Amino acid sequence: MIENLKVEIAIIMRDDEIIKKNNLKRITINTSFGPVHRCYIGKIFDVSVLIIYGRFNGEKVPSNQINFQQTIEAVKNSGAKKLIGTFVVGGINPSMPQGSVYILSDLVGCGGYSINWNQNDSFHNAEMFEPFCEELTKQLNISARKMSFPVKENATYVTFYGYPRIETKKELEFYNSQGWDVVGQTCDPEATLARLNQICYAGVAVQIDDPNSRYDYIKNLKNNNKKEQYVESIKSCRKRTSQIVLQFLKDYKRFRCDICSKMSRKNNNFREFPDEFYE
Ligand SMILES: [Zn+2]
Numbered sequence: 220m221i222e223n224l225k226v227e228i229a230i231i232m233r234d235d236e237i238i239k240k241n242n243l244k245r246i247t248i249n250t251s252f253g254p255v256h257r258c259y260i261g262k263i264f265d266v267s268v269l270i271i272y273g274r275f276n277g278e279k280v281p282s283n284q285i286n287f288q289q290t291i292e293a294v295k296n297s298g299a300k301k302l303i304g305t306f307v308v309g310g311i312n313p314s315m316p317q318g319s320v321y322i323l324s325d326l327v328g329c330g331g332y333s334i335n336w337n338q339n340d341s342f343h344n345a346e347m348f349e350p351f352c353e354e355l356t357k358q359l360n361i362s363a364r365k366m367s368f369p370v371k372e373n374a375t376y377v378t379f380y381g382y383p384r385i386e387t388k389k390e391l392e393f394y395n396s397q398g399w400d401v402v403g404q405t406c407d408p409e410a411t412l413a414r415l416n417q418i419c420y421a422g423v424a425v426q427i428d429d430p431n432s433r434y435d436y437i438k439n440l441k442n443n444n445k446k447e448q449y450v451e452s453i454k455s456c457r458k459r460t461s462q463i464v465l466q467f468l469k470d471y472k473r474f475r476c477d478i479c480s481k482m483s484r485k486n487n488n489f490r491e492f493p494d495e496f497y498e
Contacts (some may be wrong), residue, residue, distance in 0.1 A: 222246060224267050230269070231305060231409075232305045232494070233275060233305075234457065241261055243259035244260055246258050246260055248293040249296070250292040251292060254261050258297070263468045274405055281383040282382075282383075290411040293418055300480075301476075302413050304410075306406055308376065308402060308424045309385055309403065311426070313395070319369075319426045320371070320460065323406065323421070324351055329380070330404070332408060334408070345411045347410070351410070353478065354419070358470065362469070363423070366459070374401060386401075386402055395476065403424065410422070420479070423460045
């Protein structure tokens with residue numbers, strides 16, 4: 220519990236308006252990786268929330284240098300057992316235009332992952348067969364259906380994580396041939412870390428480009444045409460994910476999830492070799 224507020228839901232989201240309108244209070248949450256200052260707490264539609272303002276702690280860095288562990292530890296230290304990640308992503312399917320919105324149901328990891336594991340903590344792998352919390356995702360889906368714009372449910376997010384570039388044409392073609400929906404750099408490790416920490420996790424994403432718009436943009440550069448803005452303002456895209464999150468908070472039905480917290484493969488009996496072999 221922080222500041223006499225029992226946080227029900229944590230949300231990773233960059234939305235100045237929501238913070239201002241709801242008079243959320245900025246607090247600092249300490250973690251073993253140092254303090255996280257970009258935390259805002261308060262009530263939205265009577266739900267106690269913690270909003271973490273994005274994933275960068277202080278400065279912008281490549282995704283493999285983002286301290287996801289620190290952010291998840293801040294969520295955990297707030298007492299929140301549920302977390303919603305909001306994402307700005309790249310489009311894969313040429314028939315889905317920029318501004319398309321998705322509720323995530325699965326992910327594919329295509330990145331160079333690494334983690335600094337504290338050896339004082341017992342180790343276990345995250346069980347990621349179903350990476351998103353079923354109940355939290357269900358509530359997001361129900362609220363998303365009330366939007367004035369279409370929202371694609373059951374979307375697959377490809378995590379191209381760790382290197383400072385966006386996708387090549389062939390990579391996008393391959394992802395599309397697999398039926399995957401969107402690509403980004405942050406949903407995982409975040410999802411894995413949430414699971415390792417027994418936190419229910421769900422995701423909502425908005426697409427800021429698509430293969431056609433990227434093609435047109437480069438064609439214009441080659442033809443020396445006046446460069447057209449091909450990325451719809453990120454701010455207006457983010458508004459859509461914010462709208463879904465607000466509706467979700469308005470509709471939110473408290474629940475206790477006994478599944479995500481148990482989806483771990485802890486082995487407390489691990490020994491490097493049998494005790495009898497010591498002598
Ligand atoms: Zn859950």
